[in-house]
Amino acid sequence: MKCIxxxxGRMLRKTARTSHEVRGIKFEVEGKxxxxxxxxxxxxxxxxxxEHGRLVDEGYREAAGLLSADEILAARKSLGLNQLEFAKYLGVGEASVKRWELGALQDKSSDDLIRLKTDPAYAQKNLEEVCRRLGRPISKVPQQVECLA
Ligand SMILES: [Zn+2]
Structure with missing residues (x-):
């Protein structure tokens, strides 16, 4: 194939890094x-x-600090919920859960919601941040409610 x-030149297939910008975040991905x-x-x-589109979506998730499709799926399964139950638990449509697990990009607020409702450590960090923003002291006594591994 000639270069357009x-x-x-005759176009050659090779693995290279390509630059992308999605929602204002710049990143590179490696692909053919x-x-x-x-x-x-x-x-x-x-x-x-x-395939390249999937790589770009994954690159964006990584650059933006968003959960991957596999991580969302794993978070749902860790709660033992099917897609409909998980959607109700989050207060979102079942179609959204299906799309995210197939690789559609979730926005930052949905990503936060998933983490808050599936990840005890993230929920704990959030509690600390809320207390800090409210100017209230954080208690770290051993009797606090903890979710053990
Ligand atoms: Zn050329």
């Missing part, structure tokens, strides 16, 4: 691309577009 940019050895132009092979 310079028309001279077509590169022109003449001008350096890069393109994503048509047969790898959906």
């Amino acid at each position: 940019e310079c028309g001279k 691309v077509l590169v022109c050895p003449q001008c350096g132009f890069q393109a994503i092979p048509a047969d790898l577009l959906s």
Whole structure:
């Protein structure tokens, strides 16, 4: 395949890092691309577009500190809930849970909600932050409610 940019080079398949910006966050992902050895132009092979899209979504999740699709699935299963029960527990639509577990990007507020309602350590950190913001002392006595591993 000839380069559509310079028309001279023959595009070669190689693994390379590509730069992306999603929702204002810049990051790079490594994946298979077509590169022109003449001008350096890069393109994503048509047969790898959906795979590349998944890589970009995962890269964004990592850069933005969001749970991965697998982590959301694992969080739900750790509570022993099916998708409908989990959706009701979170107060969101079942379709949202299905989409997230298939790889659709959750927004930051949904990510927070999932963590708060599935991760005791995150909920504990949140409690401490709420107390701090309210200007109230934090008690760390051993009798406090704790969720043991
Ligand atoms: Zn070229």
